Amino acid sequence: MKPFAFEYYQPANLKELLGLLNQFGDSAKLIAGGQSLAPMMNMRMANFEQLIDINQLSKLAYIEHIQDRIHLGAMTRHHEVAASEMIQQGCPLLSFAASTIGHYVIRQQGTLGGSLCHADPAAQMPLIALTLNASFHTQNIDRERTLTAADFYTGAMSTSLEKNEILKSISYPIFTKDTAWAFEMFNRRHGDYAIVSVALCVEFDSDFVIQKIRIGLNGVSDFAHDYSIFCEPFLKLPYSAIWLEDLIDHLQSVFQPFDDEKISASYRLDLSKTLMKKAFHRAINHYSSSRT
Ligand SMILES: Cc1cc2nc3c(=O)[nH]c(=O)nc-3n(C[C@H](O)[C@H](O)[C@H](O)COP(=O)(O)OP(=O)(O)OC[C@H]3O[C@@H](n4cnc5c(N)ncnc54)[C@H](O)[C@@H]3O)c2cc1C
Missing domain, CATH: 3.30.390.50 (CO dehydrogenase flavoprotein, C-terminal domain)
Structure with a gap:
């Protein structure tokens, strides 16, 4: 089966992305790695009018150690999470769990943000975020919010993201030596x-x-x-x-x-x-x- 027709947008930066989301609201859908959304589109299980591809937003792919937390941009790929020495040392549960997602090619494309927003009940990343009480940093055109993992999730395949809001980054506490x-x-x-x-x-x-x-x-x-x-x-x-x-x-x-x-x-x-x-x-x- 092939997807239904949609308009395609590829914003070059965050400002452009937030403007598009504000304009289209509910009728638009973001695509990151496409590893969950593309199969749903092909099976016609996802219905929207505009597809907004966020793969040009390279500034949303980063791993940083700030004080006692590790911050990751939403576009960080699973294989980068798994291979990062900073995460292996500071939050090894996260890097190990990322290494168990799907197959190698899926981890090359799939993103941390995509997995967290898709909220599959069997997925590794929501589980790790809830267990470690990760913080979710979101943004729309007017404001930024920080939510606990427990507040971000409202159930299976469901989050508290608003229709014009994106997940921008996630932060995890660094493990103590004990x-x-x-x-x-x-x-x-x-x-x-x-x-x-x-x-x-x-x-x-x-x-x-x-x-x-x-x-x-x-x-x-x-x-x-x-x-x-x-x-x-x-x-x-x-x-x-x-x-x-x-x-x-x-x-x-x-x-x-x-x-x-x-x-x-x-x-x-x-x-x-x-x-x-x-x-x-x-x-x-x-x-x-x-x-x-
Ligand atoms: C064969 C196969 C096996 C797999 N096995 C596993 C597995 O064992 N464990 C596992 O956890 N996953 C598995 N996956 C899914 C994979 O981890 C995906 O990468 C992940 O679920 C979605 O990430 P993505 O970047 O591909 O997101 P996409 O598919 O592009 O998007 C998923 C959803 O998130 C939304 N979204 C994406 N980014 C953002 C953002 N920054 N802000 C707001 N919304 C956003 C999209 O609009 C969409 O609704 C598998 C996939 C396949 C095809």
């Missing part, structure tokens, strides 16, 4: 979206006692979700196999897994348990070995 992390996912074929994914950060004190946990999962409710708050009763206690079993039982009691035509809710729950265990073991082993 942060252990892991990212675990399971898909049936390499390059497919995951059925369940787990993003985890654990912070220890000098006695190896867990002070803070950030954990987010995809695939156990209708969208990526940050479950960190449910870990609070388990903080400042020594890590043990029983502690981990209890924590996982507690987290599973708040998941809302769903059946679809291929995967049952109970399979999702079983998988989440396996992946959470793997994530904790990987994070803690990695942290212990880095200190010896």
Whole structure:
């Protein structure tokens, strides 16, 4: 199938882009890497009158370390996020998760901003943004806004971006030296979206006692979700196999897994348990070995 007819615009700078969006509003659609939108256009699942190509906006592709955060422009490609030494050192969960998106060619084209705005419920980038409480910097012709990840997302495939507004950049906190992390996912074929994914950060004190946990999962409710708050009763206690079993039982009691035509809710729950265990073991082993 071929896409329906549309007018094509290629603004040369941000001012021109915001002017076009202000003029066309709801009837226009941005295209960044095209890795999600182009298939939807070809299947006629996306309907708009003007397509605004933002690939000329090279100033929206950057990675910068400012104070205790890493800032990325929305047009930064997945492969740049994965390969950046600054991110590998400062926010390794983000670079590792980016390296697991789709296939090599998809990561060459797909952008961080596109993935965050598309808000696919199985996608890695919304999950990492929610787990790390990233800040979303948006702009329209009149104003700029900064939103938390939780405020940016209103559900699966849905964000609080206004019709004439773009996502301009995203910033993530830099990890402390006592942060252990892991990212675990399971898909049936390499390059497919995951059925369940787990993003985890654990912070220890000098006695190896867990002070803070950030954990987010995809695939156990209708969208990526940050479950960190449910870990609070388990903080400042020594890590043990029983502690981990209890924590996982507690987290599973708040998941809302769903059946679809291929995967049952109970399979999702079983998988989440396996992946959470793997994530904790990987994070803690990695942290212990880095200190010896
Ligand atoms: C075969 C295949 C496998 C894939 N596997 C995975 C996977 O395992 N995990 C995963 O996460 N993704 C996967 N993807 C999707 C891929 O990550 C896309 O790159 C991503 O979802 C969208 O990024 P994009 O730059 O291509 O955005 P586009 O497709 O160009 O746009 C997506 C949406 O975001 C909007 N948008 C883009 N940029 C902005 C902006 N700056 N401000 C406001 N709105 C904007 C567009 O209007 C559109 O609605 C896969 C894609 C394919 C084709």
